[in-house]
Amino acid sequence: MYGRASLLPDVTDPAAVSYVPIGVVRSPYGRLDGMPLQTAAAPEVDATVELEPRVHGALRDLDGFSHLWLVVHLHRVTGWQPEVVPFLDDERPRGVLATRSPRRPNPIGLSLVALRAVAPDELAIRGIDLLDGTPVLDVKPYVPLFDARADARAGWFGTAAGRVHSVRSDDRYGA
Numbered sequence: 001m002y003g004r005a006s007l008l009p010d011v012t013d014p015a016a017v018s019y020v021p022i023g024v025v026r027s028p029y030g031r032l033d034g035m036p037l038q039t040a041a042a043p044e045v046d047a048t049v050e051l052e053p054r055v056h057g058a059l060r061d062l063d064g065f066s067h068l069w070l071v072v073h074l075h076r077v078t079g080w081q082p083e084v085v086p087f088l089d090d091e092r093p094r095g096v097l098a099t100r101s102p103r104r105p106n107p108i109g110l111s112l113v114a115l116r117a118v119a120p121d122e123l124a125i126r127g128i129d130l131l132d133g134t135p136v137l138d139v140k141p142y143v144p145l146f147d148a149r150a151d152a153r154a155g156w157f158g159t160a161a162g163r164v165h166s167v168r169s170d171d172r173y174g175a
Helices: 053-060 157-161 161-165
Strands: 023-026 046-049 067-073 108-119 122-126 136-142
Touching: 023 161, 053 157, 108 157
Parallel strands: none
Antiparallel strands: 023 046, 023 136, 046 122, 067 108, 067 136, 108 122
């Protein structure tokens, strides 16, 4: 039987896992303060993803999709905690992995955005909840058949999710 530690890289080594960004988000948000916390709270906000030349050929056939998943490095987040006070529930701490808090063991973000246009060196998108300058690690097409689940449960978010349109970022989310 294999031990769990034998399957994982040495996470104390900062070079154990590394990525090279494929682009950068250009959004109207220069500061965390007041920024929407989910893309659903900013459906009309336009932005772009400026892409590195090495990925231009990878854009082929992307224009047929209405939405994209952006996998990003949350570059302004410092540190993490096992428990956080989430943006929709100021009353009690929650386990960070049961929240959408950016203060995670690895500051990786996932944003579902609408695709407006594909150009050779950028993606025009709409509905953004990311700071200007956020490094993009990957782009994946949203496929409703794969990504939407009719039987999905929202856990503790179920009673609080409607507040997403009025709650904005504050000092608990980054440096």
